[in-house]
Amino acid sequence: MIRVMMCGPEATSGGVATHTKNLTAELEKLGVVVLSYSFSGPNFKKAYQRTVGLLLNAIKKRTQYDIIHIQASGGFFSFISAITGTIASNILNKQLVVTFHNSETQRFVADHKHAFGFVLDRSDKLILVSHKQKEAVISLFGEDVLGKIIVLPNGFKDSLYYAMDKATCRDRLGLSLDKKIIFNISNLIESKGHKYLISAIRDVKHDLNNCECYIAGRGYFKGSLENQVIELQLQKYVMFLGWIPDEQIPIWMNACDIFVLPSLAEGNPTVMFEALGCGKPFVGTRVGGVPEVITSDEYGLLVEPADPEGLAEKILAALDREWDREKILAYAERYTWENIAKEMMSVYKQVLG
Numbered sequence: 001m002i003r004v005m006m007c008g009p010e011a012t013s014g015g016v017a018t019h020t021k022n023l024t025a026e027l028e029k030l031g032v033v034v035l036s037y038s039f040s041g042p043n044f045k046k047a048y049q050r051t052v053g054l055l056l057n058a059i060k061k062r063t064q065y066d067i068i069h070i071q072a073s074g075g076f077f078s079f080i081s082a083i084t085g086t087i088a089s090n091i092l093n094k095q096l097v098v099t100f101h102n103s104e105t106q107r108f109v110a111d112h113k114h115a116f117g118f119v120l121d122r123s124d125k126l127i128l129v130s131h132k133q134k135e136a137v138i139s140l141f142g143e144d145v146l147g148k149i150i151v152l153p154n155g156f157k158d159s160l161y162y163a164m165d166k167a168t169c170r171d172r173l174g175l176s177l178d179k180k181i182i183f184n185i186s187n188l189i190e191s192k193g194h195k196y197l198i199s200a201i202r203d204v205k206h207d208l209n210n211c212e213c214y215i216a217g218r219g220y221f222k223g224s225l226e227n228q229v230i231e232l233q234l235q236k237y238v239m240f241l242g243w244i245p246d247e248q249i250p251i252w253m254n255a256c257d258i259f260v261l262p263s264l265a266e267g268n269p270t271v272m273f274e275a276l277g278c279g280k281p282f283v284g285t286r287v288g289g290v291p292e293v294i295t296s297d298e299y300g301l302l303v304e305p306a307d308p309e310g311l312a313e314k315i316l317a318a319l320d321r322e323w324d325r326e327k328i329l330a331y332a333e334r335y336t337w338e339n340i341a342k343e344m345m346s347v348y349k350q351v352l353g
Helices: 015-029 045-058 076-092 105-111 112-123 131-141 145-150 168-172 194-207 221-231 246-255 269-278 308-319 325-334 337-352
Strands: 004-008 033-039 066-072 095-100 126-127 149-151 180-185 213-214 236-243 258-261 282-285 300-303
Touching: 004 015, 004 045, 004 076, 015 033, 015 066, 015 168, 015 269, 015 337, 033 194, 045 325, 066 076, 066 337, 076 095, 076 105, 076 112, 095 337, 105 112, 105 131, 105 145, 112 131, 126 145, 126 194, 126 337, 131 145, 145 149, 145 180, 145 325, 149 269, 168 246, 180 246, 194 213, 194 221, 194 308, 236 269, 258 269, 258 308, 269 282, 269 325, 282 308, 300 308, 325 337
Parallel strands: 004 033, 004 066, 066 095, 095 126, 126 149, 180 213, 180 258, 213 236, 258 282, 282 300
Antiparallel strands: none
């Protein structure tokens, strides 16, 4: 029996929280006993949860698991949980697996080389979500650590994200059938590149007046983006949906013509797999692990980050094209959480010997 203490963020949005929740659910279906320990709430609370709380929980429940699995994301504040998990695994003689989701791995590892090295040296396996991340780690720590590194991408929940009738979905959302609809969902933070998408829509509408762009999500950058829409007089073309519940996201995915993610940096965005799982073409930027997934223009189109003119060209090209939905769906199948969980089980079996 495989027994794991899974430590990761708990939130209503965010790729790492989604990853942790869905991976846990699929592992449990496969018979893995998962003891969940979550980070949530204000920063002072999460600081405790990622340090003293995690250590105390690991000690208190040490007879209930054999592997500590840390889901680490964001900046150093999130990575603290990996350091705590490393200390706990050494004290308690437990196996340690760390999944590192950081979208700017090269910079992070260079800035925190000693802390990262502390975790890497003492972990049994380091899971990275893209080969680009792997290259960044190898460039700083050398090929001696290759045996510890496994690349395992994010996935999507195929019981939620699957192809539906576009007209039916638009009717449910009150959307027009004669519009070309662009959809984006992500946290409204600067690194997600929304301002370049909005600038691109200004160019797109000149050639395609019947387009509408819907942006879902919340975050500190919302006010700035709303002001940009007003300044560019795009109120009829760009609409902010705010936070939407999980069960509505696939309806929006299926209602749109294309999904666009103009990020400046990414690890391996979960929403990309969710869009593909709905049979939708992905238009995005060549960052992180995105080019490793969008390997053909049969699945989507890519552009360099921070290039609104180039993004507008790709959006127009994508909206003008007849996409093979069945080919996209067939390709997406390899990225279901069920398949990712099976690969993770293999990792657990390796570390348990």
